[in-house]
Amino acid sequence: MQLAAPARLSQQLGALQRTVTAAQRRGVSAARRGGLQICASINPNAERALMGEDFGARDPTAGELGSNFGDKVLGNYNTEHIIKPPDAMGEIVGLKNKKCVACEGGIEALPESEINRLQKQCAGWRLGKNAAGHDCISHEWKVRNFRAGLDLFQRIAVIAEEEGHHPDLHLTGYNTVVAEMTTHAAKGLTENDFIMAAKINEIEMSDLLPKRKPKFWA
Numbered sequence: 001m002q003l004a005a006p007a008r009l010s011q012q013l014g015a016l017q018r019t020v021t022a023a024q025r026r027g028v029s030a031a032r033r034g035g036l037q038i039c040a041s042i043n044p045n046a047e048r049a050l051m052g053e054d055f056g057a058r059d060p061t062a063g064e065l066g067s068n069f070g071d072k073v074l075g076n077y078n079t080e081h082i083i084k085p086p087d088a089m090g091e092i093v094g095l096k097n098k099k100c101v102a103c104e105g106g107i108e109a110l111p112e113s114e115i116n117r118l119q120k121q122c123a124g125w126r127l128g129k130n131a132a133g134h135d136c137i138s139h140e141w142k143v144r145n146f147r148a149g150l151d152l153f154q155r156i157a158v159i160a161e162e163e164g165h166h167p168d169l170h171l172t173g174y175n176t177v178v179a180e181m182t183t184h185a186a187k188g189l190t191e192n193d194f195i196m197a198a199k200i201n202e203i204e205m206s207d208l209l210p211k212r213k214p215k216f217w218a
């Protein structure tokens, strides 16, 4: 049955009012959003009937156009906006995605508080002193055999060369690898050491570690 125009409009307005009322329970802006969406689907008259004056953009007047008001907007449209993540983002980005900094020209060793904070982000790395008595972090792996130990050295070397920051590597008892990270230039630990530890933790090395004996639950 085709409703007459006024009746149809009042029916639509009724539905609109119910939507807006419901939306208003969720907040005026939702009401406006809901109302305007439905208004836009019905017609501007309903918009005016419900929401008062027209909402939405209007064409600039001749005077506004003449004043080149668009040129005075903040910045220029062609400015490349560099989005700099806040420093805290550094923490979120994670050590493994950071880059080591060059050590020459003097670099300070980290205080204990920083060492403890950063160590928490490097699973399996323990705090200790190296042979020279300097703070270091180290990680031990039992590898499948002597060659696997040398292969692990090579995989760690790739990262060390990329980062320009190098571990002390030990291969003892033919199948025990220890990597020791310390910053020689600082005679202690710097963030570089923890970045390296986090990156070393990302190395795929399952082929170098002893095969897991399948557990048979007899």
Ligand SMILES: C[C@H](O)[C@H](O)[C@H]1CNC2=NC(N)=NC(=O)C2=N1
Binding pocket: 102, 103, 104, 164, 165, 166, 167, 181, 182, 183, 184, 185, 186
């Ligand atoms: C010039 C170069 O950046 C420095 O000699 C780097 C090389 N790799 C390094 N590695 C480590 N672990 N400590 C350093 O002080 C260091 N210095």
